[in-house]
Amino acid sequence: MSDAKSSAAPSIGAPMNRVDGRLKVTGGARYSAEMPVKNVAHAVMVTSTTAKGRIARMDTSAAEKAPGVIAVLTPANAPKLPHGTKPPLEPPAGRVLSLMQDDLVHYNGQPIGLVVADTLEHAQAGAALVRATYVSEKAQLDMATAPLAPSDKGKPPGKEPVSTTRGDLAAGLAHAEVRVAHTYTTPFETHNPMEPHATIAVWEGEHLTLYDSSQGIFGEKKLAAQTFGIPAENVRVISYFVGGGFGSKGSSWSHVMLAAMAARAVGRPVKISISRRQMFGPVGGRPRTIQKIALGAKKDGTLTAIRHDSTSATSELEDWMEPCAVVTRMLYASPNAETDHKLVRINMGTPTFMRAPGEASGTFALESAMDEMAYALHMDPIAFRLKNYAEQDPQTGKAFSSKSLRECYAAGAEKFGWAKRSAEPRSMRDGNSLIGWGMATATYPSHRSPSSAVARILPDGRAWVRAGSQDLGTGTYTVMTQVAADALGLPPERVRFELGDTEMPETPVSGGSQTAASVGTAVNAASLAVRSKIVLMAIADAQSPLRGAREEDVQVDDGKLSLASDATKSDTYGAIIARNGGQAVEAEASTKPGAEAEEFSMHAFGAVFAEVRVDRDLAQIRVPRVVGVYGVGKVLNAKTARSQLMGGIIYGIGMAMLEETQIDPRLGRYMNADLAEYHVPVNADVQVIDVSVVPEIDTRVNPLGVKGIGEIGNTGITAALANAVYHATGKRIRDLPITLDKVMA
Ligand code: MOS
Numbered sequence: 001m002s003d004a005k006s007s008a009a010p011s012i013g014a015p016m017n018r019v020d021g022r023l024k025v026t027g028g029a030r031y032s033a034e035m036p037v038k039n040v041a042h043a044v045m046v047t048s049t050t051a052k053g054r055i056a057r058m059d060t061s062a063a064e065k066a067p068g069v070i071a072v073l074t075p076a077n078a079p080k081l082p083h084g085t086k087p088p089l090e091p092p093a094g095r096v097l098s099l100m101q102d103d104l105v106h107y108n109g110q111p112i113g114l115v116v117a118d119t120l121e122h123a124q125a126g127a128a129l130v131r132a133t134y135v136s137e138k139a140q141l142d143m144a145t146a147p148l149a150p151s152d153k154g155k156p157p158g159k160e161p162v163s164t165t166r167g168d169l170a171a172g173l174a175h176a177e178v179r180v181a182h183t184y185t186t187p188f189e190t191h192n193p194m195e196p197h198a199t200i201a202v203w204e205g206e207h208l209t210l211y212d213s214s215q216g217i218f219g220e221k222k223l224a225a226q227t228f229g230i231p232a233e234n235v236r237v238i239s240y241f242v243g244g245g246f247g248s249k250g251s252s253w254s255h256v257m258l259a260a261m262a263a264r265a266v267g268r269p270v271k272i273s274i275s276r277r278q279m280f281g282p283v284g285g286r287p288r289t290i291q292k293i294a295l296g297a298k299k300d301g302t303l304t305a306i307r308h309d310s311t312s313a314t315s316e317l318e319d320w321m322e323p324c325a326v327v328t329r330m331l332y333a334s335p336n337a338e339t340d341h342k343l344v345r346i347n348m349g350t351p352t353f354m355r356a357p358g359e360a361s362g363t364f365a366l367e368s369a370m371d372e373m374a375y376a377l378h379m380d381p382i383a384f385r386l387k388n389y390a391e392q393d394p395q396t397g398k399a400f401s402s403k404s405l406r407e408c409y410a411a412g413a414e415k416f417g418w419a420k421r422s423a424e425p426r427s428m429r430d431g432n433s434l435i436g437w438g439m440a441t442a443t444y445p446s447h448r449s450p451s452s453a454v455a456r457i458l459p460d461g462r463a464w465v466r467a468g469s470q471d472l473g474t475g476t477y478t479v480m481t482q483v484a485a486d487a488l489g490l491p492p493e494r495v496r497f498e499l500g501d502t503e504m505p506e507t508p509v510s511g512g513s514q515t516a517a518s519v520g521t522a523v524n525a526a527s528l529a530v531r532s533k534i535v536l537m538a539i540a541d542a543q544s545p546l547r548g549a550r551e552e553d554v555q556v557d558d559g560k561l562s563l564a565s566d567a568t569k570s571d572t573y574g575a576i577i578a579r580n581g582g583q584a585v586e587a588e589a590s591t592k593p594g595a596e597a598e599e600f601s602m603h604a605f606g607a608v609f610a611e612v613r614v615d616r617d618l619a620q621i622r623v624p625r626v627v628g629v630y631g632v633g634k635v636l637n638a639k640t641a642r643s644q645l646m647g648g649i650i651y652g653i654g655m656a657m658l659e660e661t662q663i664d665p666r667l668g669r670y671m672n673a674d675l676a677e678y679h680v681p682v683n684a685d686v687q688v689i690d691v692s693v694v695p696e697i698d699t700r701v702n703p704l705g706v707k708g709i710g711e712i713g714n715t716g717i718t719a720a721l722a723n724a725v726y727h728a729t730g731k732r733i734r735d736l737p738i739t740l741d742k743v744m745a
Pocket residue numbers: 215245246247248250353354355356357510511512513711
């Protein structure tokens with residue numbers, strides 16, 4: 001394969017506009033619920049109104065007679081599935097769904113019925129007529145008194161163990177001269193992407209097509225095949241555009257399989273669009289956490305001990321763990337450290353991935369505690385962190401594949417003006433505003449999974465590149481176009497990248513910030529492979545000026561092949577194809593991680609600085625500016641990267657200041673299940689956000705040198721804000737969100 005480089009300005013890194021931008025702003029981008037499927041019926045889920053118990057009776061007679069209603073499915077008549085609600089798959093694909101296979105209710109809002117009608121309005125009206133009565137039991141809704149789930153069953157994702165220990169924690173704490181120990185809590189949070197979940201299910205005989213808003217079409221394909229007992233090749237999942245995911249669409253939830261079940265039952269396509277209210281309950285969320293942190297340090301700031309115990313809430317259905325303490329294993333160089341995770345079971349829907357699952361909640365606790373220790377030591381929080389800088393992974397002893405955290409601290413402090421901070425709480429004021437400056441470390445692991453792609457050069461010299469994958473709005477279409485363009489030696493305008501279909505080469509779930517590393521590597525490899533094929537065709541072609549050249553000597557620029565040693569000898573993709581049969585030339589590549597993960601500890605890092613202004617009388621908190629500086633390896637697109645990092649910070653402002661799903665403590669009902677009462681940041685909550693990256697070349701993490709940027713922005717930021725609120729007010733808030741009542745109390 002040629003490693004000859006194209007001489008044109010590289011497309012990778014350029015702040016290229018989104019290739020799908022025009023489609024999106026003109027309404028030409030079709031989201032799943034908008035796919036033009038003929039004869040589609042509409043289904044609306046009926047959900048439970050008790051949090052625990054058994055369905056005594058469901059009266060569907062009024063719904064069945066309602067205008068336009070085609071069918072009403074309940075546990076009494078729903079088709080039985082070969083594996084019930086639990087096909088043999090691991091998460092993220094294998095979740096325990098609520099598919100009306102029994103009459104048990106595990107949480108309020110659980111799907112217990114489905115009304116299918118000719119229009120959405122008829123289905124909604126029909127669903128409102130279904131009456132369920134229950135034999136209710138006392139629900140467990142309080143984390144404080146809930147029973148522990150068997151801790152050996154819950155497990156962090158990947159290879160991370162549930163608990164770790166290094167050195168001698170007790171000795172480390174005993175030898176400490178200063179100790180800090182506190183409990184930090186984070187609330188249940190609900191994903192609120194612009195586009196709620198939506199599915200259209202179409203059966204043709206034993207073949208099922210799902211148009212679904214999904215972060216993982218291949219996982220969904222496997223899950224649907226197992227759910228319905230059909231071969232995987234009979235299932236096609238299509239997801240061309242996704243209006244935000246943030247982890248909520250990384251697993252397929254009950255409504256997807258219910259749409260397919262209903263479509264088979266009524267003999268026509270069925271669409272389910274989840275309402276905003278139904279985002280709360282049956283489709284996951286970020287679980288509540290209770291995290292205990294203990295730190296010990298010498299007076300000079302050297303950490304002697306770190307302990308991080310995290311308890312998170314899961315459902316009766318699954319042992320879903322929020323791996324909060326994993327980040328504590330690798331972030332600071334304490335010789336003695338212990339981490340542990342526990343689960344408690346409550347009567348709520350099973351939680352799931354939510355932007356930086358584990359790291360977001362975990363860095364809130366750890367980086368708040370680090371700030372508390374810095375105050376206890378009378379040390380600057382950056383100096384304290386530098387004192388305990390991990391030169392290699394302190395848990396595994398492995399070298400970091402690259403780490404630019406020092407540069408991030410320095411650049412962030414400089415941009416923010418950190419040197420002008422006076423350390424004393426309540427010491428910085430502007431009129432009636434107390435001003436607080438806080439900072440924290442951000443970090444997120446660099447993941448990669450096996451992925452494949454196909455690249456094709458067409459007779460007209462354009463290219464067509466495909467990989468299953470998903471674009472959650474992050475810019476996958478755009479960055480993959482750029483990766484392919486550079487590898488092919490074509491301008492991006494002549495590359496068409498397509499995704500979102502399981503008929504395309506297999507790719508992983510778009511979760512864990514791994515799409516650029518995984519799919520990008522495959523797109524790069526497939527593009528290089530097809531370019532090489534054509535170069536070899538030219539070399540073997542008697543009519544080519546490049547005949548007999550060495551492959552390494554051939555460069556491709558703007559679709560023109562020429563010799564590096566003699567640029568007057570040239571050919572083009574189009575001409576070579578025309579002389580050699582006129583057919584498109586294609587190559588497929590399958591790529592997978594090598595041994596690098598065994599050899600290196602691979603993470604992105606950053607430093608985030610926040611200013612808050614707190615009204616001295618009313619405790620109203622504003623966030624006038626945030627500065628984030630990150631070391632994330634190679635940036636594929638300066639514009640979409642900036643948007644991802646900025647979006648992560650905005651997500652963190654929501655988590656720190658606004659978001660909390662409130663549950664009725666007796667009934668387990670979601671009390672703020674809409675965007676009027678579940679607050680996410682709006683423009684008025686977001687002022688200046690200054691994000692940048694430090695140059696970082698990582699040749700170990702993956703062939704493209706990218707580390708993933710979708711989630712790191714939502715790490716550290718909540719602690720930076722909590723630390724800023726403490727600096728402003730002298731009040732330490734250890735319970736998110738930081739609302740003004742807590743500051744005033
Ligand atoms: Mo992300 S929460 O891993 O989709």
